[in-house]
Amino acid sequence: xxxxxxxxxTNEDTRQIIEAIVQDNPHAVxxxxxxxxxIDAEGKLVVRRETIEELIGRSYDxxxxxxxxxxxxxxxDQTDDEMILYWNA
Amino acid sequence: xxxxxxxxxxxxxERYAVMTRGLDWTPSYQKMEDIYPYMAYEGIKIHDWxxxxxxFRLTMxxxxxxxxxxxxxxxxxxDAYIQSNGHLNVxxxxxxxxxxxxxxxxxxxxxxxxxxxxxxxxQFPGPGPRVACLMQSLxxxxxxxxxxxxxxxxxxxxxxxxxxxxxxxxxxxxxxxKSFFDDAITAGPFEFMVAIGxxxxxxxxxxxxxxxxxxxxxxxxxxxxxFGFSAQSDEARHMTLGLxxxxxxxxxxxxxxxxxxxxxxxxxWRGYRVLTLxxxxxDYMLPKRTxxxxxxxxxxxxxxxxxxxxxxxxxxxxxxxCTEHIALEKDHLSHQAWxxxxxxxxxxxxxxxxxxxxxxxxxxxxYPESYxxxxxxxxEFWREEAAKGNRFYNKTLPMLCQTCxxxxxxxxxxxxxxxxxxxxxxxxxxxxxxxxxxxxxxEDEPEKYVQAWMPVHQIYQGNCFPEGTxxxxxxxxxxxxxxKYYHLEFGRDNLDFEGxxxxxxxxxxxxxxxxxx
Ligand SMILES: [Fe+2]
Ligand SMILES: [Fe+2]
Numbered sequence: 359x360x361x362x363x364x365x366x367x368t369n370e371d372t373r374q375i376i377e378a379i380v381q382d383n384p385h386a387v388x389x390x391x392x393x394x395x396x397i398d399a400e401g402k403l404v405v406r407r408e409t410i411e412e413l414i415g416r417s418y419d420x421x422x423x424x425x426x427x428x429x430x431x432x433x434x435d436q437t438d439d440e441m442i443l444y445w446n447a
Numbered sequence: 448x449x450x451x452x453x454x455x456x457x458x459x460x461e462r463y464a465v466m467t468r469g470l471d472w473t474p475s476y477q478k479m480e481d482i483y484p485y486m487a488y489e490g491i492k493i494h495d496w497x498x499x500x501x502x503f504r505l506t507m508x509x510x511x512x513x514x515x516x517x518x519x520x521x522x523x524x525x526d527a528y529i530q531s532n533g534h535l536n537v538x539x540x541x542x543x544x545x546x547x548x549x550x551x552x553x554x555x556x557x558x559x560x561x562x563x564x565x566x567x568x569x570q571f572p573g574p575g576p577r578v579a580c581l582m583q584s585l586x587x588x589x590x591x592x593x594x595x596x597x598x599x600x601x602x603x604x605x606x607x608x609x610x611x612x613x614x615x616x617x618x619x620x621x622x623x624x625k626s627f628f629d630d631a632i633t634a635g636p637f638e639f640m641v642a643i644g645x646x647x648x649x650x651x652x653x654x655x656x657x658x659x660x661x662x663x664x665x666x667x668x669x670x671x672x673x674f675g676f677s678a679q680s681d682e683a684r685h686m687t688l689g690l691x692x693x694x695x696x697x698x699x700x701x702x703x704x705x706x707x708x709x710x711x712x713x714x715x716w717r718g719y720r721v722l723t724l725x726x727x728x729x730d731y732m733l734p735k736r737t738x739x740x741x742x743x744x745x746x747x748x749x750x751x752x753x754x755x756x757x758x759x760x761x762x763x764x765x766x767x768x769c770t771e772h773i774a775l776e777k778d779h780l781s782h783q784a785w786x787x788x789x790x791x792x793x794x795x796x797x798x799x800x801x802x803x804x805x806x807x808x809x810x811x812x813x814y815p816e817s818y819x820x821x822x823x824x825x826x827e828f829w830r831e832e833a834a835k836g837n838r839f840y841n842k843t844l845p846m847l848c849q850t851c852x853x854x855x856x857x858x859x860x861x862x863x864x865x866x867x868x869x870x871x872x873x874x875x876x877x878x879x880x881x882x883x884x885x886x887x888x889x890e891d892e893p894e895k896y897v898q899a900w901m902p903v904h905q906i907y908q909g910n911c912f913p914e915g916t917x918x919x920x921x922x923x924x925x926x927x928x929x930x931k932y933y934h935l936e937f938g939r940d941n942l943d944f945e946g947x948x949x950x951x952x953x954x955x956x957x958x959x960x961x962x963x964x
Contacts, residue, residue: 360757367680394676424503424684425517431755434503445754
């Protein structure tokens with residue numbers, strides 16, 4: 359299965375978001391690059407609202423992620439609770 | 448950022464459905480084909496527009512909320528950067544030439560993208576794609592504006608940027624990105640969406656923005672980094688739209704598959720040719736390099752694009768044939784391009800230079816198959832000649848490819864010692880091409896491409912001199928007249944970086960910034 363990825367700006371908003379992604383996706387690989395963090399994962403990557411909320415200590419709307427998003431790859435499915443990136447093949 | 452998240456009465460899916468379903472109606476006294484006149488002629492068949500879904504499910508109120516947050520962030524960083532004379536913190540003044548390339552080559556395309564998506568959105572009868580196109584159209588004008596604002600600070604101090612839009616519409620090499628987008632917006636709305644939404648945004652834009660912006664960050668250019676990331680934060684949405692558009696069209700009717708395949712093949716190649724500018728920027732223009740062009744191509748196209756096309760295989764779509772050719776070019780593209788700009792530096796709005804010894808080592812390490820064998824010898828020769836006072840400027844005009852408008856400087860696939868030429872006779876004239884792919888694109892739509900505004904032809908026809916110029920007078924210098932027509936000042940905006948006003952000013956100002964005068 360191919361990799362999906364998501365890249366976020368390196369800043370204080372994304373520090374815990376990245377931590378949450380790593381927690382929820384043990385197969386993900388974090389690549390730190392100048393001013394950005396790229397997270398690769400085989401097949402599928404899930405960003406969960408609840409995990410982020412636990413880490414930042416406040417309620418969170420997953421669409422806020424767009425402010426710090428740089429790029430991503432894969433088919434996307436977003437609901438109030440999860441943002442999923444995946445390949446079908 | 449610490450945003451308040453209000454409890455929503457409806458879930459995301461319902462909110463999006465409320466915004467994009469049931470708002471349109473069936474016209475009673477006008478015909479659908481009169482209201483949406485461009486829907487049929489490209490041959491694409493759509494049976495159910497409601498099958499369209501934006502996977503982000505972004506509603507208009509959320510759009511405004513997040514976009515305004517992005518703008519606030521951007522302009523506060525820009526203010527701080529400008530107030531602290533941030534431009535003096537870039538690695539060295541050669542770096543600024545990437546900014547010149549960006550504002551004259553790329554920012555005007557953002558504006559054209561704005562117009563293109565406004566037009567496409569108007570033409571689609573489905574509310575889902577109309578909303579998505581509206582948002583992207585607004586994003587693109589924001590990109591144009593924020594880039595111009597950010598770069599205007601550099602324009603106060605450095606040369607070559609003062610009339611970037613005038614340059615974009617006239618300068619020979621800027622016709623490469625310009626004609627790319629002109630080609631896209633003069634296509635039908637479906638082709639435009641495949642060209643820009645899918646091939647450019649989804650397949651290629653990572654290669655433009657990620658290395659550019661990451662490179663800016665690495666070279667201390669907080670201004671470019673900030674507008675770049677701000678624009679890029681919209682890009683994820685655009686890429687999603689691009690992928691959605693393809694899946695939607697392909698699912699609607701099997702007859703759409705071959706049409707879409709031809710567009711993907713065409714636009715992947717067209718976009719790749721434009722990225723030549725990015726390739727040379729990454730390998731030659733960034734004083735501190737992030738990754739090589741070849742590495743970026745491997746990560747963002749071969750791995751990521753490979754995954755994408757594997758996913759699309761179930762619709763009957765295959766990876767464009769041109770990617771085999773591109774794989775053969777990846778060891779050569781940036782070196783051939785930089786060599787060309789080094790030659791033609793008398794007719795550009797930015798400076799060029801030869802890499803120093805350390806930089807050549809980096810190039811050898813990144814391109815072990817090609818750099819020492821083919822490119823190092825000629826670059827060392829040029830460097831030695833320049834040191835002896837014979838800096839070479841090529842003042843003759845090159846033959847251009849009728850499709851991509853790049854001079855015929857690329858080599859045969861698989862033979863880096865032989866220039867690649869292709870030609871086609873069409874009606875009364877002969878047309879030249881850089882490659883089989885550009886030739887095929889022309890042959891598919893000759894009546895479109897014979898109309899191309901070719902900079903070299905236009906100069907020879909006398910259309911690129913200031914009004915009132917008499918080219919028949921004794922001692923007429925055509926290059927000087929062309930530079931005037933470009934609104935560029937010979938000896939200040941062009942030529943080698945070594946000895947330029949930018950180099951001198953930067954050294955002096957940086958000196959003032961670090962010690963007491
Ligand atoms: Fe844009
Ligand atoms: Fe070409």
